Amino acid sequence: DSGVTQTPKHLITATGQRVTLxxxxxxxxxxxxxxxxxxxxxxxxxxxxxxGEERAKGNILERFSAQQFPDLHSELNLSSLELGDxxxxxxxxxxxxTGELFFGEGSRLTVL
Amino acid sequence: GExxxxxxxxxSVQEGDNSIINCxxxxxxxxxxxxxxxESGKGPQFIIDIRSNMDKRQGQRVTVLLNKTVKHLxxxxxxxxxxxxxxxxxxxxxxxxxxxxxxxxxxxxxx
Numbered sequence: 001d002s003g004v005t006q007t008p009k010h011l012i013t014a015t016g017q018r019v020t021l022x023x024x025x026x027x028x029x030x031x032x033x034x035x036x037x038x039x040x041x042x043x044x045x046x047x048x049x050x051x052g053e054e055r056a057k058g059n060i061l062e063r064f065s066a067q068q069f070p071d072l073h074s075e076l077n078l079s080s081l082e083l084g085d086x087x088x089x090x091x092x093x094x095x096x097x098t099g100e101l102f103f104g105e106g107s108r109l110t111v112l
Numbered sequence: 113g114e115x116x117x118x119x120x121x122x123x124s125v126q127e128g129d130n131s132i133i134n135c136x137x138x139x140x141x142x143x144x145x146x147x148x149x150x151e152s153g154k155g156p157q158f159i160i161d162i163r164s165n166m167d168k169r170q171g172q173r174v175t176v177l178l179n180k181t182v183k184h185l186x187x188x189x190x191x192x193x194x195x196x197x198x199x200x201x202x203x204x205x206x207x208x209x210x211x212x213x214x215x216x217x218x219x220x221x222x223x
Binding site for chain 1: 211
């Protein structure tokens, strides 16, 4: 158990809809990262937050947004969903001092 | 976009043999590298890391080699076991920003 909690584990929705994925980092970790993993693909970095502030941005679509709250949990919002958004979305956290990330089990999104 | 590593290849090894998984990284300014293991249905798990001021680091049954001249990273697994079957990702970062993952290598261990 990495200590990172993601909900929901599975989500099925329709094109055009909006979903919110939630992540609780390990206790004490200030950094939260979001990654997207499509079938048999690597992990695509989306965005990183550190103590509530956006720290780094990757290939995140404009239809996607994220935030980190004062209690350090984070949410990833995906809107106007398309079939191609179907993927595993991973959240990871770190203490900020090194690059080692601790990953959650992921949220599997299926867009029909 | 930014990328590290190879399109997902598969490495098949006999149980008990040594495995070598290779990775090419793109950013010569990267100063920290990590290997992750991802089992089916799970999130990636840290295996071993290495900083750019080193060229070799050993863990339990695993060794990471870094060749900065050719921007190459390798993971060696000694006496490969069935439990080592997974997808292995290398990842790079510069100053702990934006940990960028490669596309991964699938390791299959034959009994």
